Amino acid sequence: MSPGEMTQPTPAPVWIAGPTGSGRTGRLVQHFRAWVEAQFRQRRQPILPQAPGVLVLAANEETRRRLGDRLAASVRGRYPIVAKTPLGFCADEVELFWPLLFQRLHLRAQFPLRLHPETEQELAARLWHSHWQPDEIPNPASEARLVRSTLDLMQLAGASGTDLADIPTLLSEGLAGASGETARLPAAALQDDRQLWSRMSERLQAWRLWCLERGLLTYGSIYELYGRELLGDPTYRDRLQDRYRAIFADDLDDYPAIARNLFDILLDSGATGAFTFNPNGCVRLGLGADPDELLELRDRCAIETLELPVPTGEQLPPNALATNVVRLALDPFYTEPLPPSLRSLQTISRAALLRQTAEAIARAVDSQAVRPSDIAIIAPGLDDIARYTLIEILDGRQIPVKPLNEQRPLASSPLVRALLTMLCLVYPGSGRATERDAVAEMLVMLSRTEADAAIDPVRAGLLADHCFVPNPELPCLLAAEDAFPRWDRLGRRASHAYDRIRTWIDRTRATEDARPIPNAIAVLESAIQAFYGGGSSLPHARLAALRELMETAQHFWDVDRRLRLHDPSPQSPRAAIAQFVQLVRKGTISANPYPERALGTAEAVTLATIFQYRSSRRHHRWQFWLDVSSPLWLKGGAADLFGAPLFQRNWSGRALTAGDRLAADEARLERLLHDLLGRATERVYLCHSDLAASGAEQTGPLLTLMHAAEPLREANAAPSSL
Secondary structure, three states, X not given: OOHHHHHOOOOOOEEEEOOOOOOHHHHHHHHHHHHHHHHHHHHOOOOOOOOOOEEEEOOXXXXXXHHHHHHHHHOOOOOOOOEEOHHHHHHHHHHHOHHHHHHHOOOOOOOOEEOOHHHHHHHHHHHHHHHOOHHHOOOHHHHHHHHHHHHHHHHHHHHHOOOHHHHHHHHHHHOOOOHHHHOOOOHHHHHHHHHHHHHHHHHHHHXXXXXXXXXXXXXXXXXXXXXXXXXXXXXXXXXXXXXXXXXXXXOHHHOOOHHHHHHHHHHHOOOEEEEEEOOOOOOOEOOOEOHHHHHHHHHHOEEEEOOOOOOOOOOOOHHHHHHHHHHHHHOOOOOOOOOOOEEEEEEOOHHHHHHHHHXXXXXXXXXXXXXXXXXXXXXOOOOHHHHHHHHHHHHHOOOOEEEOOOOEEHHHOHHHHHHHHHHHXXXXXXXXXXXXXXXXXXXXXXXXXXXXXXXXXXXXXXXXXXXXXXOOOOOEEOOHHHHOOOHHHHOHHHHHHHHHHXXXXXXXXXXXXXXXXXXXXXXXXXXXXXXXXXHOOXXXXXXXXXXXXXXXXXXXXXXXXXXXXXXXXXXXXXXXXXXXHHXXXXXXXXXXXXXXXXXXXXXXXXXXXXXXXXXXXXXEEEEEEOOOOOHHHHXXXXXXXXXXXXXXXXXXXXXXXXXXXXXXXXXXXXXXXXXXXXXXXEEEEEEEEOEOOOOOEOOOOOHHHHHHOEEOOOOOXXXXXX
């Protein structure tokens, strides 16, 4: 850089604030493009050295991809864009500067390995099991809740920069009499809560040391290592300031508190950039975000305040009505009626509500009033019945539905269950977990082609009854002609498919006995190639499940291999295989059934929970708010982490009360309503049933909205009635 360039003043960073729909991200893109153009003008050359030189952050993975694409398009690909989430940035930095960390913390030199949350829970439960008091873990479910809540404390402490040793003091001062916060812990564990807080802190400190000695990283330790160790190291701070000359961060209202420390360091070194903040966002408040702490960053910036565009036309869009809607929901004395852009759909039973909601959408799409991609169904929680009913009815009307970021246990996929059963037949030691019905399902799934299954469920049941030999150590399949007197009833096609499956299992078992491999990854890959054609011809949902299974298996044995280096008496490889099968079968591990960017789902109705929808930052012409009178709307559709309010840097230090919780819930509901209405450009339908799925009467906080909205006509009304 020339001396002339060094003396040029650095423009002040820009703080862009505005409600949902005001164009904050677009304005951020404009500032980025202007910064890049200024860099080109200063250097007078088509390619900039030391690229990227700019830190680009977004709140979550989905918005990160979209922001990166928009920024790259804005400069026509002339400048490299690497956008990251706050957690992703911290994790990459911890791995990049791991040598500095193991020198600073006197650790063994080994490459770090990230733990999935499910693996973290399993390992921590195993490590802590003998250290809890018997009355603290009266049953496995209580133990799982206690372990999860304890690990959540570590994540909150890391995100806020709190020392683990300070956790007992925080909990003692903040949860005195706060039954709402402690309700998620086992009741017996709270008889001596001060001792419990101390044990939780001790367990976390032991867990932190145990992970560091083995080079294992969790979400909590990543935040802690970055915020307390790297940002506190002069060598790292110098490298950080040399690498980044500008920061462009979108949706700061969803960032952890340690991001404020990062931004202050960069701004102190002369960096510039732009930040956006949505006062009606704060989606991850209670899950590690600290919007009030990040809000203080605006004092260092030039402030731009954006407003919603002035509505045109006779009918006001929902976002222009947000203030009246919020007042009607929260003020019992406010009685203004809602305009036609907000309508209600009311039934007695929830089953009727699901059916009428789907029929209303189908009529609107059939009449071409709206496209499927312009519709979103949003609910505080989506149970399997609601998801299945809506998808089944709309699919039957040729209207595709796309669940947003849907997560189900891997074991919910029959393809995955078939592969797990196959593993039990190949490796000794899993016979007790192999049942007749599972073997029958395996035969059906492993014989499936693109058209149908060579072995139908009836024939599979007959084969499982006659040819499956249960054994605690090593179950097996017998040849049909030897074990089934009327094997000719199977037919040539089913007999050939069964022989192929049995032969493959026997051959693979013999190979493993002769040359054992300490993991099942190769066997799973071979089975997918042999029976599923490598997955190339499978639908997106099934292919995603297989991909997630392989990623999970690879992670499981990466961790197992690391633990063997430190455990003087590790479990046997076959015991590890049995444990893997057990973890997947009991639903410990979840997967996304759809690839991130599946083809053919653009013209689809979006189905999402409130949290999923708000996190995705999407907009739709029409929104259908399902179960609008459910009390879950007050919680924003997502439960916050145990003790989360205590780790906000603006916490007053006094004990939380029921009034504090109610005020926080009402503030969340107000933000939620503003945010959702800001993402609907034409209409919002409030869908209510008098009775919930459990049969209880629904009297949630939004019931007044439903009564004030213009009702939708009956299901047999003409499409124009929408």
